[in-house]
Amino acid sequence: MAEPLGALGIILVLLVVGGAVFADLIASADPNKIAPRDRFLSPSIDHLMGTDQLGRDLFSRVLHGGRIALSVALFATAASLAVGIVLGLIAGYGPRWLDNLMILVFDALKSFPTVMLALALVTLFGPSLTAVVVVVVLVNVPGYARIIRTQTLALKSAEFVTAAQSMGAGAGRILRVHVLPNVIGPLLILASMDIPVVIAIEAGMSFLGLGVRPPTPSWGAILNDGFTAIRDTPWIAVAGGLPIILTTLGFTFLGETLRDVFDPRLKGRG
Amino acid sequence: MILSVRDLQVSFPVGRLMNRSAILGVAGVSFDIAAGETFALVGESGSGKTTLARAVNLLQPISAGEITFDGKRIDGLKGAATKPLRREMAMMFQDPVGSLSPRVQVRDIVTEPFRVHGVEADLRAEADRLLSLVGLSGDFANRFPHQLSGGQARRVGVARAIALNPKLIIADEPTAGLDVSVQGEVLNLLNDLRERLGLAMLIITHNLHVVHHVADRMAVMYLGRFVETGETEAIFQAPAHPYTAALLSANPEPDPDKAKDRISLPAEVPSLLARPTGCEFHTRCPWAQSRCGTEAPAAQGTDRRIACHFPLSPGARPPAVQETAS
Known part of the structure; x- marks a missing residue:
């Protein structure tokens, strides 16, 4: 196989996606069912990954946690793309002063550490999945917008753009028809490579109690459950940590392979 | 007169805040183009030909002078006010391939003026009609610009320019980057279309063969000014300005x-x-x-x-x- 890491990436991603989509079929146990008698059971045939401090089946919680992780990753990435593309096009095509102002805001946003941003937002609005998505969008948008802005700037004086202006096309049409299709490729590749980062942000915020509210299963929350009892019942932390590692690895391998195939110029970035 | 230009100046700012000044890319030129007439601008690189063309097409703000198109003053028009005029005046740009949007099919390139100006038409039929006018078969409609040769791309550019029957076409170096034989084809095409559609043309070039072949009248530009203007034939017979x-x-x-x-x-x-x-x-x-x-x-x-x-x-x-x- 020409791309062994890429193949491994595809397998891991398919496992995670399949597990999340068919969670109810694969794991019959209710991920939120509390069973005080079954607390801290080690892995067995009945409970493939054991149970946690409330007796909940960890295998089921991990699969359902995958749903949360993937849907947050997809939704937040899509939202980041939408906002980043629009802002980048405006900054690149709009007047100079607006460009300068927007770059200033992007840089200011980028200089915030992710966790600080998360803490500030959660303090204001309380922990929720929405907070996770907003944090991801705020973290991703400056980078995405800058990529689009730089390329838009380069295309602004291209002859086919001038030709469209000469024809009487408005800014909206020029950006939609003539600029966007030529600038979006590299961004889509970078965004696909950011999916593991988003998964890590969701897990991290849920670990800190800033993300999903209990009892919703999330890999970060499971990790936190296991964290306090890691000496006596390490399988809980493993159940939370392993999927995070495998998923981020899988998406990273896949993303890097895709990038190298589609756009060799970006090699070594990200 | 379809186009009248009087004392047109285009200046570009140079230098930083403290010693800011301006250079004149176009330093006061006047000319008229009658309906159906072809007028050529010749001069060396940097003589201001393209700047003048861009100014006439309102792509470049002017610093002084008047531009009258089809009886109406158009200098100083901005934004939406320029839109009706852009239907009547089409510009062709230097790079045959580079002036076509790379991710758009030829069919949509040549019919874009219809969409931009909201002209109701059967766009598929219009695309075929325009392509056949410039001598391209309908097969080209599904191609992308990078699949065209320079000459084919130029024809597509011509088709787009004539899409809405403009009164004036501004052609910036219509033969640049083309083989000599293709240059001839493109010039014949332009001549042919001009006769059939009654277009006026402003042709910018440094290629004197082009001028001789297509232009009724010509102007020679040097450092942003006209040094000699007149009938092409008369100037070719007996140039009066040393330049x-x-x-x-x-x-x-x-x-x-x-x-x-x-x-x-x-x-x-x-x-x-x-x-x-x-x-x-x-x-x-x-x-x-x-x-x-x-x-x-x-x-x-x-x-x-x-x-x-x-x-x-x-x-x-x-x-x-x-x-x-x-």
Whole structure:
């Protein structure tokens, strides 16, 4: 196989996606069912990954946690793309002063550490999945917008753009028809490579109690459950940590392979 | 007159805050183009031809002068106010392939003016009609610009320009980057379309063969000014401005039996930042006299306008060349 890491990436991603989509079929146990008698059971045939401090089946919680992780990753990435593309096009095509102002805001946003941003937002609005998505969008948008802005700037004086202006096309049409299709490729590749980062942000915020509210299963929350009892019942932390590692690895391998195939110029970035 | 330009100036700011100044890319030119007429602008690179074309097409703000198109003043129009005019005046850009949007199919490129101006039409039929007008088969409709040769891309550009039957087409170097045989095809196509559709054309070029082939009248540009304007045939027969004479003498002549004495111009084109005093051509003019260095010549004449103190008589040879030739 020409791309062994890429193949491994595809397998891991398919496992995670399949597990999340068919969670109810694969794991019959209710991920939120509390069973005080079954607390801290080690892995067995009945409970493939054991149970946690409330007796909940960890295998089921991990699969359902995958749903949360993937849907947050997809939704937040899509939202980041939408906002980043629009802002980048405006900054690149709009007047100079607006460009300068927007770059200033992007840089200011980028200089915030992710966790600080998360803490500030959660303090204001309380922990929720929405907070996770907003944090991801705020973290991703400056980078995405800058990529689009730089390329838009380069295309602004291209002859086919001038030709469209000469024809009487408005800014909206020029950006939609003539600029966007030529600038979006590299961004889509970078965004696909950011999916593991988003998964890590969701897990991290849920670990800190800033993300999903209990009892919703999330890999970060499971990790936190296991964290306090890691000496006596390490399988809980493993159940939370392993999927995070495998998923981020899988998406990273896949993303890097895709990038190298589609756009060799970006090699070594990200 | 479809287009009248009076004393048009385009300036570009140079320098930083403290010593800011401006250079004149176009330094006051006037000309008219009648309906159905082809007018050519010739000059060296950097003489302001393209800037002038962009200014006429309102892609470049002007600093002084008037532009009247189809009886209406258009200089100073901005934004949505320019839109009706853009339907009547189409511009073709230098790079045949680069002026076509790379991710758009030819079918949509040639019919984009319909969409931009909200013209109701059967766009598929229009695309086929326009492509056949410029001599391309309907198969080209599904291609992307990178799948076209330079000549084919130029034809697509022409098709787009004539899509909404404009009154004036501005063609910036319509033959640039094309093989000689393709250049001829494109020029014949333009001539043909002009006759069939009654277009007026403003052609910008440094290729004198192009001028001779298509232009009714021409203007020779030097450092942003017209040095000579007139009927193409008359100017080619007897150039009166020394610069025109030098340009024409540099034009490759296919007939080897025709003796061609080249008038070579000394020195380089002066910088726009430091325009020569008096007649701006005197630093390179073989016929220059002392008056030329101090006093700027005003353009003389009506149909044929010449900005020179000492216009040449037909067949004049520069003094320096006569010495070495004998």
